[in-house]
């Protein structure tokens with residue numbers, strides 16, 4: 001039996017079939033946010049990465065001074081400022097609060113892991129540790145208003161289809177994956193909860 005008989009499709013039909021397949025393929029692609037929303041998400045992820053990078057400096061400074069990793073009065077002070085700035089930027093206060101609480105958690109996770117590691121290694125003090133109050137906390141304080149501006153962007157694009165999926169994918173590229181990426185996951189969690197898939 002010839003091929004022509006087993007597959008009796010008129011040559012002209014192939015074009016229609018190819019077009020139909022192409023269209024079906026397009027519909028199967030998950031939606032992507034517009035470029036400017038992608039840029040806003042990338043900006044947020046860059047800031048999260050910068051904030052996580054500060055944690056080892058905090059850990060060094062506390063290793064030398066013996067200060068506790070948990071500093072609840074410092075967290076409360078940041079949250080007061082956050083509440084004020086969030087209101088001015090039109091960011092939902094509960095969202096901002098939860099977001100920063102997760103950033104504290106991620107930072108403390110890194111600090112605890114490092115202290116644990118240094119304890120195991122029997123590490124002595126660092127020769128030239130950064131000063132927590134004078135050098136390290138000011139870096140975090142400079143990031144806070146930038147993060148709040150970025151939260152305003154995130155809030156604006158929260159309903160954009162595919163924004164959560166895009167953030168998750170880009171986090172793997174733009175945010176450090178130290179300690180098996182656990183601090184990264186903690187830091188992006190409040191954003192993933194907010195953004196549409």
Ligand SMILES: C=C(O[C@@H]1C=C(C(=O)O)C=C[C@H]1O)C(=O)O
Nearest residue numbers: 058069070071074075103104107
């Ligand atoms: C970074 C510090 O350690 C912890 C984490 C904080 C943060 O991420 O901003 C704030 C206070 C501490 O509970 C610090 O003491 O400054």
